[in-house]
Amino acid sequence: xxxxxxxxxxxxxxxxxSAEAIRMARDGQSQSEILxxxxxxxxxxxxxxxxxxxxxxxxxGLSGSGKSTLIRHFNRLVDPTTGQVIVDDTDITTMDRKELxxxxxxxxxxxxxxxxxxxxxxxxxxxxxxxxxxGRTRKEQDEAAAHWISRVGLSGYEHHYPAQLSGGMxxxxxxxxxxxxxxxxxxxxEAFSALxxxxxxxxxxxxxxxxxxxxxxxxxxxxxxxxxxxxxxxIAILRDGTVQQIGTPNDILENSVNDYVRKFxxxxxxxxxxxxxxASIPA
Amino acid sequence: xxxxxxxERSVRMYVDNAADWxxxxxGASLEAAFQPLLHLLIAIEGFLxxxxxxxxxxxxxxxxxxxxxxxxxxxxxSILMFMIGAAGYWExxxxxxxxxxxxxxxxxxxxxxxxxxxxxxxxxxxxxRPLLDxxxxxxxxxxxxPGVMLLxxxxxxxxxATVIYAVPPVIRLTDVGIRNVDSDVVEAVSAYGASxxxxxxxxxxxxxxxxxxxxxxQTMMMALSMVVIASMIGAGGLGYQVxxxxxxxxxxxxxxxxxxIVALAxxxxxxxxxxxxxxxxxxxxxxx
Ligand SMILES: Nc1ncnc2c1ncn2[C@@H]1O[C@H](COP(=O)(O)OP(=O)(O)OP(=O)(O)O)[C@@H](O)[C@H]1O
Ligand SMILES: [Mg+2]
Numbered sequence: 001x002x003x004x005x006x007x008x009x010x011x012x013x014x015x016x017x018s019a020e021a022i023r024m025a026r027d028g029q030s031q032s033e034i035l036x037x038x039x040x041x042x043x044x045x046x047x048x049x050x051x052x053x054x055x056x057x058x059x060x061g062l063s064g065s066g067k068s069t070l071i072r073h074f075n076r077l078v079d080p081t082t083g084q085v086i087v088d089d090t091d092i093t094t095m096d097r098k099e100l101x102x103x104x105x106x107x108x109x110x111x112x113x114x115x116x117x118x119x120x121x122x123x124x125x126x127x128x129x130x131x132x133x134x135g136r137t138r139k140e141q142d143e144a145a146a147h148w149i150s151r152v153g154l155s156g157y158e159h160h161y162p163a164q165l166s167g168g169m170x171x172x173x174x175x176x177x178x179x180x181x182x183x184x185x186x187x188x189x190e191a192f193s194a195l196x197x198x199x200x201x202x203x204x205x206x207x208x209x210x211x212x213x214x215x216x217x218x219x220x221x222x223x224x225x226x227x228x229x230x231x232x233x234x235i236a237i238l239r240d241g242t243v244q245q246i247g248t249p250n251d252i253l254e255n256s257v258n259d260y261v262r263k264f265x266x267x268x269x270x271x272x273x274x275x276x277x278x279a280s281i282p283a
Numbered sequence: 284x285x286x287x288x289x290x291e292r293s294v295r296m297y298v299d300n301a302a303d304w305x306x307x308x309x310g311a312s313l314e315a316a317f318q319p320l321l322h323l324l325i326a327i328e329g330f331l332x333x334x335x336x337x338x339x340x341x342x343x344x345x346x347x348x349x350x351x352x353x354x355x356x357x358x359x360x361s362i363l364m365f366m367i368g369a370a371g372y373w374e375x376x377x378x379x380x381x382x383x384x385x386x387x388x389x390x391x392x393x394x395x396x397x398x399x400x401x402x403x404x405x406x407x408x409x410x411x412r413p414l415l416d417x418x419x420x421x422x423x424x425x426x427x428x429p430g431v432m433l434l435x436x437x438x439x440x441x442x443x444a445t446v447i448y449a450v451p452p453v454i455r456l457t458d459v460g461i462r463n464v465d466s467d468v469v470e471a472v473s474a475y476g477a478s479x480x481x482x483x484x485x486x487x488x489x490x491x492x493x494x495x496x497x498x499x500x501q502t503m504m505m506a507l508s509m510v511v512i513a514s515m516i517g518a519g520g521l522g523y524q525v526x527x528x529x530x531x532x533x534x535x536x537x538x539x540x541x542x543x544i545v546a547l548a549x550x551x552x553x554x555x556x557x558x559x560x561x562x563x564x565x566x567x568x569x570x571x
Binding site: 077103110112114116117118130133134177 | 470473474475477478481485486489490
């Protein structure tokens with residue numbers, strides 16, 4: 001598998017004294033110790049990973065472990081303090097503003113936990129937003145938007161406004177917007193967390209179905225081990241800004257490297273998983 | 284007695300001389316620079332006075348109807364306007380409305396960009412914040428000084444004083460409105476490759492619009508409250524009638540003109556408020 005996204009020794013520090021914080025981290029000091037001494041949060045601590053083209057890569061970890069910070073490095077909503085983020089053999093940390101805009105418009109799109117929809121634009125215009133940014137004609141925007149709205153099951157809601165939709169429907173709009181811009185990479189930060197279990201299951205199945213046809217590179221953050229096992233080709237488990245383990249769902253289940261990882265997967269519902277992905281999980 | 288630590292007379296002389304120098308050397312070009320303001324004011328005033336009175340009442344009632352889609356406000360507004368006319372202050376009221384509109388428009392043109400700059404730039408904010416604080420505590424009379432000093436009494440300095448007095452709310456609320464825009468929306472727009480301007484046009488300004496509208500409303504009210512003071516240097520209109528009422532001890536003249544100002548304040552406040560509410564629901568920002 002060719003890598004689509006590569007992180008090399010990424011550190012991210014929020015706060016006044018990042019140089020000192022990173023030096024302490026390299027000496028093996030803990031995140032809380034670093035915070036106490038430097039008043040800086042070391043959100044990511046020496047992250048290196050590879051995400052293959054066409055796979056679904058899941059990031060898991062407790063609240064505050066750095067998942068959102070990490071995924072925001074892939075489209076540079078967050079800049080690393082040090083380290084490289086390479087997408088398709090290009091180090092995106094060296095891009096200037098214009099290159100970055102082009103990259104965001106064409107290569108990568110994102111689904112947000114809090115939807116991030118424009119409240120004063122209709123569903124149709126929200127879904128077409130990525131295409132608007134790409135400079136497509138209005139006709140192309142509206143046609144593609146209408147197509148993706150129907151694909152996520154929202155036909156008939158084109159001219160509604162976000163405030164008139166339920167949480168699950170808003171999230172479908174967010175997903176349709178990301179898919180409509182036809183980018184190769186899809187970032188999903190707890191995209192399904194705000195949904196109730198029934199709709200969530202439905203959305204998971206929809207994503208699997210879409211992915212089977214579209215073959216995008218998806219980075220997916222979740223708190224839910226079942227969701228991670230169901231969707232992920234690989235799973236990375238984060239703790240206090242460090243990677244604990246990266247592996248296939250099977251690896252993570254069978255060969256957990258430590259108790260932290262084991263705690264994450266001990267409650268996985270194996271029955272549902274076997275039903276959905278019989279090949280990947282041993283009996 | 285306070286000891287004579289400073290020869291204040293010579294200091295004041297320097298200041299006065301500097302002012303004279305500015306008037307002599309820059310007076311003409313300053314006047315030319317503010318010419319567009321005068322044109323704006325005269326155009327609005329000319330329009331209002333050219334129109335027959337019933338058309339003006341109809342227009343204002345129409346505005347009220349557009350803002351509320353309901354007959355209550357238009358009827359109330361029409362009655363108030365009719366009473367102003369019946370009290371014999373039609374012409375003066377229209378002069379006052381013209382001054383208020385011209386200064387509100389000018390305050391908007393200046394204030395919204397400044398507010399945006401404040402919201403987006405920390406250095407600008409740290410300069411503007413204390414400046415606005417001072418502006419809002421200065422007694423309004425002080426604003427007459429620069430205009431009169433440079434341009435002499437007249438409509439333009441009156442307008443300038445009104446604008447300076449009335450501009451802080453629209454600046455402040457633009458700043459607050461933009462900084463309180465849901466950061467998730469702004470982040471989403473950036474993630475799809477929006478430039479700084481696109482972020483502003485697509486997300487920040489429209490989402491801040493209801494707050495900015497509240498600022499415009501306050502600015503309008505402050506402009507109205509300045510008309511009496513501004514009439515001391517040539518604004519004319521209702522304020523001048525109040526002033527004359529005081530000067531000649533004609534209670535009725537001052538009182539009725541004062542009531543007419545209150546009536547105008549009620550009319551425009553109600554219209555602007557309903558328009559703000561309407562905007563909010565039109566933008567579908569009642570919730571998420
Ligand atoms: N902009 C910021 N400024 C300062 N600190 C930040 C910022 N963003 C994140 N952090 C800190 O970085 C750490 C990691 O945050 P992050 O949002 O990445 O966690 P997360 O794993 O996504 O958590 P959650 O599951 O709650 O979303 C936290 O300690 C957080 O306080
Ligand atoms: Mg998060």
